[in-house]
Amino acid sequence: MLFEVLTVLLMITTALFIHEMGHAIATISQNKKAKAEIFLGSSSKEKKLKLNLGRITCYLTIALSGFCQPSNREELPPNTFKQKLIFLVGGPIASLFGFAALYFASHFLSGATGTIIINLAGANFFICATSLIPFTYPPFLGDGPSDGLQILNLIKENRKQSKAVS
Incomplete structure (x- = not known):
């Protein structure tokens, strides 16, 4: 049972990472000088795996929530409406692509591996769909506005x- 719980937590964390990478890629693709940080869990950098991927720095841990932010916002010009919108839809689009790729890949895998991959695809679809609903997350999931709520307000x-x- 412990293995199953750990597997589910790792799938959720992986799906969150894919989602937040969408936001990060949207950030750095809009300005040559832009840098992004991804945090899984809290905004603390302590006791987390630090992963540098070019202009994206990730602070990773097993988590149920995550967020992305520009790390050098003060060095950049203010974002336009279009840039803000691209940033906000970047996460759900990455989750949707993650779903499609994993769903496709699951058809070529069998047994436990295929089951894990199809469930990871489902987690990506769930994160895509729920992140587009305009609401505020409860405190245990970050206590912030969803992408959908931020898009609506924008x-x-x-x-x-x-x-x-x-």
């Missing part, structure tokens, strides 16, 4: 600014 703010200019 669109509302953009419309409000557009009406003010007109």
